[in-house]
Amino acid sequence: MADPRTLEILPERGEARAPASGASLSLEAVEKKYGGLVALARTDLDVRPGEFFGLIGPSGSGKSTLLGMIAGFVPPSGGRILLNGTDIVSLPPYRRNLGMVFQNYALFPHMTVAENIAFPLRMRKLQRGEVETRVRRMLEIVRLAGLGERSPAQLSGGQQQRVALARAASYDPSLLLMDEPLGALDKNLREEMQYEIKRFHREIGATVLYVTHDQDEAATMSDRIAILNQGRIVQVGRPRELYEAPATSFVASFLGEANLFEVAAVSQSSPPRLRVETKDGLTLSANQLAHFEAGAVICVRPEAIQIAKSAGAAANVLSGRVLDVVYTAGSLRYRVEVAGGRVVLVRRPLQRQAAVMEVGSPVYLSWDVSDTILVPNS
Amino acid sequence: MSGTASSRMARWAFAVFVGLCLAYLLLPSLIIVPMSFSSQSYLSFPPAGFSLRWYQGLAGNSAWRDAAANSFLIGVPAAFIAVALGTLSALATERGGLRWATAGVALIVAPMMLPHVILAIGLYPVMLDLGLLHGYIGAIIGHAVIGLPLVFVSVSAALRNYNPALELAAMTCGADRVRSFLHVTLPMIRIGILGGGILAFATSFDELMLSLFLTNTGTRTLPRLIWEQLNDFLTPTIAAVATLIFAFSLLLLAALAVFGRSARGMPTSLALATAETAAHG
Numbered sequence: 103m104a105d106p107r108t109l110e111i112l113p114e115r116g117e118a119r120a121p122a123s124g125a126s127l128s129l130e131a132v133e134k135k136y137g138g139l140v141a142l143a144r145t146d147l148d149v150r151p152g153e154f155f156g157l158i159g160p161s162g163s164g165k166s167t168l169l170g171m172i173a174g175f176v177p178p179s180g181g182r183i184l185l186n187g188t189d190i191v192s193l194p195p196y197r198r199n200l201g202m203v204f205q206n207y208a209l210f211p212h213m214t215v216a217e218n219i220a221f222p223l224r225m226r227k228l229q230r231g232e233v234e235t236r237v238r239r240m241l242e243i244v245r246l247a248g249l250g251e252r253s254p255a256q257l258s259g260g261q262q263q264r265v266a267l268a269r270a271a272s273y274d275p276s277l278l279l280m281d282e283p284l285g286a287l288d289k290n291l292r293e294e295m296q297y298e299i300k301r302f303h304r305e306i307g308a309t310v311l312y313v314t315h316d317q318d319e320a321a322t323m324s325d326r327i328a329i330l331n332q333g334r335i336v337q338v339g340r341p342r343e344l345y346e347a348p349a350t351s352f353v354a355s356f357l358g359e360a361n362l363f364e365v366a367a368v369s370q371s372s373p374p375r376l377r378v379e380t381k382d383g384l385t386l387s388a389n390q391l392a393h394f395e396a397g398a399v400i401c402v403r404p405e406a407i408q409i410a411k412s413a414g415a416a417a418n419v420l421s422g423r424v425l426d427v428v429y430t431a432g433s434l435r436y437r438v439e440v441a442g443g444r445v446v447l448v449r450r451p452l453q454r455q456a457a458v459m460e461v462g463s464p465v466y467l468s469w470d471v472s473d474t475i476l477v478p479n480s
Numbered sequence: 481m482s483g484t485a486s487s488r489m490a491r492w493a494f495a496v497f498v499g500l501c502l503a504y505l506l507l508p509s510l511i512i513v514p515m516s517f518s519s520q521s522y523l524s525f526p527p528a529g530f531s532l533r534w535y536q537g538l539a540g541n542s543a544w545r546d547a548a549a550n551s552f553l554i555g556v557p558a559a560f561i562a563v564a565l566g567t568l569s570a571l572a573t574e575r576g577g578l579r580w581a582t583a584g585v586a587l588i589v590a591p592m593m594l595p596h597v598i599l600a601i602g603l604y605p606v607m608l609d610l611g612l613l614h615g616y617i618g619a620i621i622g623h624a625v626i627g628l629p630l631v632f633v634s635v636s637a638a639l640r641n642y643n644p645a646l647e648l649a650a651m652t653c654g655a656d657r658v659r660s661f662l663h664v665t666l667p668m669i670r671i672g673i674l675g676g677g678i679l680a681f682a683t684s685f686d687e688l689m690l691s692l693f694l695t696n697t698g699t700r701t702l703p704r705l706i707w708e709q710l711n712d713f714l715t716p717t718i719a720a721v722a723t724l725i726f727a728f729s730l731l732l733l734a735a736l737a738v739f740g741r742s743a744r745g746m747p748t749s750l751a752l753a754t755a756e757t758a759a760h761g
Contacts, residue, residue, distance in 0.1 A: 173648070174651075175651075194651070194656070195648070196651045196653075196654045196655055196656050196660075200652060202648075202649065202652040204645045206643060208645040208646050208648070208649035209649075210646060210649075210650075211642075212667045212668065221650070221655075221663070222654050225653055225654035225655045225659065269649075269653065270652075279652075
């Protein structure tokens with residue numbers, strides 16, 4: 103006897119269209135210079151078929167330039183952009199057959215919702231019946247069935263964004279570019295739309311390149327992320343890899359919160375364990391994972407640190423004094439001053455009736471040797 | 481309580497003030513209307529008696545009819561030329577990413593600021609050389625020059641008023657430049673183009689200086705004929721013509737307002753403000 107839940111799910115799956123296979127995207131030595139100014143240094147990047155790929159970085163890091171070059175708005179100064187193995191650099195935007203979702207939706211205000219979704223199909227000269235069928239299907243996928251005759255201005259921000267998704271995907275593009283699509287929405291709606299976009303991605307099956315400056319959003323949604331800074335990609339990996347093994351101190355502090363300690367000297371005490379002297383005059387223990395030397399940085403995540411009234415048996419113990427404590431949704435954030443005036447950030451999940459360390463009270467901070475993350479010199 | 485009373489007083493005072501301002505703006509133009517219904521044979525205010533004979537006289541007078549026809553024969557083509565060139569220049573300076581866009585804007589807008597008499601004096605020898613003096617083509621070219629900046633300003637405002645990402649969106653949807661312009665840009669700036677065209681036509685219809693220099697008795701426009709008649713006869717015929725022109729101008733303004741309102745998100749007040757400046761400038 104089959105699992106009844108499977109039976110319930112199967113017809114739904116059958117109705118959804120077979121996911122079109124997403125395209126592979128490869129950048130080979132792509133760069134963009136404006137005169138002497140380098141907007142994007144020579145970049146290589148491989149995005150796998152069907153992947154949800156996040157591009158994050160602070161503003162001016164080159165992520166919009168990168169997206170613009172893939173979309174065809176910005177001609178690269180050099181390099182090749184391969185979509186399923188074909189170089190698209192010389193193609194104008196309207197020949198690239200990509201879908202794009204813009205930050206402010208960029209819906210055509212003089213067209214209805216249905217006309218917006220039909221626009222790319224009309225540009226491709228599809229038969230009228232085929233256009234109608236596809237528009238109806240897209241409206242169903244983005245849960246806006248029945249709103250086709252509305253004008254975009256009559257819809258809420260979230261609904262407009264769903265129309266933009268439907269328009270970008272109505273012609274089954276194998277690559278969808280999304281440029282900060284949730285930037286204009288408020289926080290609650292943004293989280294809801296994150297799930298909506300993920301669901302959409304699963305149904306459409308296209309490869310998605312998702313640009314955002316919000317690292318949490320990127321981490322929540324992406325299969326893999328590339329972090330850009332100052333016109334170059336500093337690290338590519340799964341969100342957890344980036345968080346647990348940042349390649350540079352920039353990555354460590356950009357993705358989540360980090361206590362960074364600059365390394366003054368390293369000595370091998372009992373292999374593979376290292377003793378590390380920091381520039382603040384602290385001595386910390388870490389595991390030797392890679393080649394590592396003075397000038398590098400140690401990263402300790404605020405949530406990896408225990409805070410207690412007595413010293414524990416952990417590999418790293420620092421004594422200090424609570425400077426302040428702040429309650430944020432679900433957790434307590436301490437700022438603790440340790441030897442040498444160094445301030446360490448600690449975040450503890452807030453359990454019911456958990457003891458709260460008072461401001462000014464002496465405390466011990468401790469963390470495991472595996473939570474001492476060694477970040478190579480960048 | 482006293483606060484409400486004094487605020488009501490203030491509101492009344494303000495209404496009176498606004499009424500006076502409007503009267504100051506409109507009465508000098510409106511005074512011509514009753515004068516055109518006078519039964520006396522010279523221009524006077526207040527008019528004595530009532531008659532429609534000046535309007536009847538107009539209908540039978542071929543000089544006025546020809547002048548009115550000339551005004552359209554010159555104004556309509558001039559407006560079309562101004563629309564074509566003004567729209568293209570607005571697209572170039574707003575969307576072209578030109579290095580010298582600011583200087584370009586200043587040059588294009590210049591004819592709006594310069595006295596028409598300077599333009600007329602400059603055009604006179606050129607048209608003479610080209611053999612276009614006193615013909616329709618010369619006058620059309622001259623009027624297109626003063627209409628172009630009006631279209632330019634109006635279309636530039638319309639272009640600035642919407643998100644350029646719409647054009648990029650059209651292109652990622654598969655529309656080439658021509659189709660992106662036809663399906664997306666044009667519908668967005670349609671009101672700006674229409675408003676600019678109406679303004680260009682109204683300005684040409686109102687223009688005296690260029691017509692004095694560039695037309696002759698065969699191609700003279702309504703303003704020129706009014707001016708000539710004022711020198712010789714001061715009959716209420718002129719008041720009747722002026723009233724008709726006034727009514728026609730109101731019609732154009734109304735058209736502008738109606739088109740402006742039907743466009744979503746178009747600043748009607750801005751279009752009207754430009755129209756006012758043009759009409760009185």
